[in-house]
Amino acid sequence: MDPQSQPEVYDLVILGSGAGSKLLAWTFAGQGRRVAVVERKYVGGACPNIACLPSKNIVHSAQVAHYVRRSEDFGISIDSFRIKMPAVRDRKRKMVQGLVDTHLALYKESGAELIMASGKFVGPKTLEATLSDGTKRLLRGENVVIGTGTHAVVEDIPGLRSAQPLTHVEALELDVVPEHLIVLGAGHVGLEFAQAMRRFGSKVTLLDRNHCVLHSEDDDVIEGLGSLLKDEGVDLVLNAKIKSISGVSGQSVRVTLEQNGVAKSLEGTHILVAAGRVPNTKDIGLELTGVEVTERGYIKVNERLETTAPGIWAVGEVAGSPQFTHISEDDFRVVRDNILGGHRVTTGRQVPFCLFTDPELARVGMTEKEAKAKGIAYCLFKIPMTSMLRARSLMETRGFLKCLVARDSDHILGFVAFGVGAGEIMGCVQIAMLGGMPYTSLREAVLAHPTIPEGLISLFSSASS
Known part of the structure; x- marks a missing residue:
């Protein structure tokens, strides 16, 4: 044999x-x-x-x-x-x-x-x-x-595959600054690359089929990210249905689309697909x-x-x-x-995430949209980043902190940070959530000054609704 x-x-x-x-x-x-x-x-x-x-x-x-x-x-x-x-x-x-x-x-x-x-x-x-x-x-x-x-998915859009588009793999190997980068998809990958390439000097156009960026998040998050990109000079083309693509990425590409019933076309030098996995x-x-x-x-x-x-x-x-x-x-x-013979499951676990735009967006737990859809009563705590002294010292005050707290228990349902150090401050809140701590424990904690987590004291001392 x-x-x-x-x-x-x-x-x-x-x-x-x-x-x-x-x-x-x-x-x-x-x-x-x-x-x-x-x-x-x-x-x-x-x-x-x-x-x-x-x-x-x-x-x-x-x-x-x-x-x-x-x-x-x-x-x-x-x-x-x-x-x-x-x-x-x-x-x-x-x-x-x-x-x-x-x-x-x-x-x-x-x-x-x-x-x-x-x-x-x-x-x-x-x-x-x-x-x-x-x-x-x-x-x-x-x-x-x-x-x-x-x-990365490359959708069956006429001309897209033959245009040899970049995915995140090829985008990380670029040795030139694209003159005009067209990004398909306003999710995590699209947003990070759009801002980064704009900062390197590219003209950047970001297209998405939805009416806003990161459409599943709360409205204040969506507005904050949209304003950030616009302020940095990224062109947002939303509600866009792409009809066809011609040319070759790295040379010249043309995107034909329909936006709110109106036919349009865009020309760029590179195209990046970031429309899912x-x-x-x-x-x-x-x-x-x-x-x-x-x-x-x-x-x-x-x-x-x-x-x-x-x-x-x-x-x-x-x-x-x-x-x-x-x-x-x-x-x-x-x-x-x-x-090994034990019993462990995936159900009920926390799923934190951090979007590494500048400033960052970080969230763990429930959004307001989710709480309302489920009929869950909550108190809302929210402050602008101008209320965080560390952000003031850095003069990086774009954004806000927001937290949903259960009305009947004072336990944290969800937390969002859009601002400097968002990922780190989210980690502090997540640990409190894992420990089943009420929000008052963070409000009354002795946290070093001036640090980013210190902003939680201001957040939880703010008026709730």
Whole structure:
């Protein structure tokens, strides 16, 4: 019998090396289990390579450019400056390489085997890994985890694919400042890139089919973000239905659209698609495993992240989990505990997020829209960032803090920060929520002055309604 027909047996085989996957690999290998991870391209998954961390690196470079452009505001005179996009890109690449090296060291330290190969199922709990030289390995796991993630959707708009649009992957590798960047989609990715590229010097036009940016948020958040972008010179084209696209991104592109019943066209040099994600579940042999997918192609899982096939689990975005690295990391905890015989579920967990525009937008818990839709009675606390002394000292006073508190218990239902340090102050509130603390505990806390969290005292001392 061909020895290749006999699978190598592992305690745990993982397809994809993203946040939840790698933590499972390192944890179980560190406990002495035999673990193999099959990764097609990016060691550590999207976050350290082509998504969260490199994009924030680029965003920070753009913020520095913004500071330099505003240097007179700080009493510093700079006669002229120019953006060197190859250097911006290389700074990002250096950070990414450092992260990859750290991941490789953790694989070696834990004993987990990282196999750089294209993987697909050839049977229940059995994967075929095809290496770059064409050789194949057959792997079988007592437990198997799917963590293949998602990728940017390129919609079936006439001419869009042939225009070779940028996704966030290619946008992070730009070595020129686009003369005129057209961004399709006013979600998290679109907003961050629109502001960053505008700050580097691009003319930027942001298109979205909805009537506003980040349309699921409360109206004050939507208005704040919209005003921010307009003030920085980003052109917003909303209620836009794109009809066709011509040209090639990087040279010249034309977008034909309909806005409020009126036909229009836009011309630019580059086009970036940021209109959502689709799961990486095609062509990986799921039909041979008993693993079912949803109508949208995500893997069907229960609250324990078990798929419809015994012994096969899914984590992260491919499982339909909220598309944040920190959620994938929590998926790791869920699968870890359940494989070890415990019981942990995804239901009822907090899903915080931070949008890294400048200033940031951060939220955890319920929005006003959600509370009203559910008929939940709440008190509203809200202050402008001008009431936060740390923001005043930095002279970064755009935005506000807002909190929903249950009328019948004084417990925090939801918190929003749109302003400097929003992500950090949200973390303080989230910890209070995890501890079941009433808002009065934060109102009466002794917090260092002048810090950003100190603003919570002002927030919770404000009149509520």
